[in-house]
Amino acid sequence: MKKFIQKTVAGVSALAMTAALSATAVPAFADEYEAVQAQNFVDSFVDENENAIAQYCVENCESLDEAAELMELYEEGCALRVAEQTNDAISTASSNNHHINGAYYSGTNVASTPHRVVLFEMNTAAAMKGSIQITWNHGLVSYDPTKNKFISEEGYNLKASVDTDEDIGEEYININGRVKKTTGAVSRICRFEIGTLSKATSEAAILSAFVLDARGMFSTNGEDSNFELHTYALGDFDHNGVVDAADASYILEMITYHKISFSYDSYNPFISSSICVLAADATEDGILDLADVRYVNNHKVS
Incomplete structure (x- = not known):
């Protein structure tokens, strides 16, 4: 998507140079139209946090459809987090600190990854x-x-x-x-x-x-x-023994803001944060990116 936006700038310039819709101007117009669609998609998220993540998805996804799919996944994950009461509050651009009220190792679940x-x-x-x-x-x-x-x-x-x-x-x-x-x-x-x-x-x-x-x-x-x-x-970011949309939402926040901290009751936060980062790198390529979100999306429980 990032390359697509760069092409859009070139397309707008080409349109400004000629009033005729030549064969080369038609794909430029299409790019401009898609860029407007992408911006409208980002602007549809009024929450500051969701807006930033939507912008990240638009700039890095293969298509606008994929960006929309990952934003649906993100919203599903946030709803799960609220339902499970696993965090004090949905993180914002200025606050990426999460606290888990519970055991660090689940006594009832085991992740399938x-x-x-x-x-x-x-x-x-x-x-x-x-x-x-x-x-x-x-x-x-x-x-x-x-x-x-x-x-x-x-x-x-x-x-x-x-x-x-x-x-x-x-x-x-x-x-x-x-x-x-x-x-x-x-x-x-x-x-x-x-x-x-x-x-x-x-x-x-x-x-x-x-x-x-x-x-x-x-x-x-x-x-x-x-x-x-x-x-x-792999992929079990919140370490609760279930790989689901909640994990994807945490990873999306991490790769958008490049920072997140995770703590549990009576547990060393340096250990938990380090393990969360390891689990987030679900593809184990040493890079946290949308490939890891896609992994969670493909392996999450129904």
């Missing part, structure tokens, strides 16, 4: 080296190093393998390498794909399937480590 595990270092002043071992409940989730991708975050050089404790015959994920000192509130160091099995009936159950043992990590600067393991589902 692929799941990921992410590992954080809570004490960013710590510099560590060694290994972290993660065991998992094979009845709830699956991990196959030949199929499930492991990602060491930028700035780290961590390696993962699956080994077996010979004494008890238990498999575990062995993550080796160095964890550097950083300056952020928390540090995301790695993540990996997992499979979810039918016995895992909630997001809380998926999290409980993993046990983290960081006793093999040793400090190189005298600061103790504090690792935390979390899970999330």
Whole structure:
């Protein structure tokens, strides 16, 4: 749509140069007409927030029809958020802070989209080296190093393998390498794909399937480590175990305003916000854009 608007400017100039509707002027006129339609569509949203998101959709969607479809999705999502009482207020251009009155991990729902595990270092002043071992409940989730991708975050050089404790015959994920000192509130160091099995009936159950043992990590600067393991589902922005229009509405706000914060009762807001961003990147291409909204739209529950 952005390219279309640029073509519109050229079309208007061409019309000003001649009074005759030549063969080249006809498509320029059509572009001008569509540009007026697009502006009328944006102007139809009197709410400041909706107007800004509609403008974003018009500038970035493939067509005006798609922009209209995504705005319907956005409005549906906002209605869901109000019904679920998951936010203090619908965010505006000057306020993108959302608070969830409830548990961070759903005890009743499990999202149908692929799941990921992410590992954080809570004490960013710590510099560590060694290994972290993660065991998992094979009845709830699956991990196959030949199929499930492991990602060491930028700035780290961590390696993962699956080994077996010979004494008890238990498999575990062995993550080796160095964890550097950083300056952020928390540090995301790695993540990996997992499979979810039918016995895992909630997001809380998926999290409980993993046990983290960081006793093999040793400090190189005298600061103790504090690792935390979390899970999330692609597209489940609000982390409630359901991928729906509400998630799409949050992502649309994020890509429009380039800022959003998410907090839960009695939970670290830096962790929740970081996971929300990871879940928002549903296509996992490292870019938050309309492709992620389309993913949610294609995978949302009916």
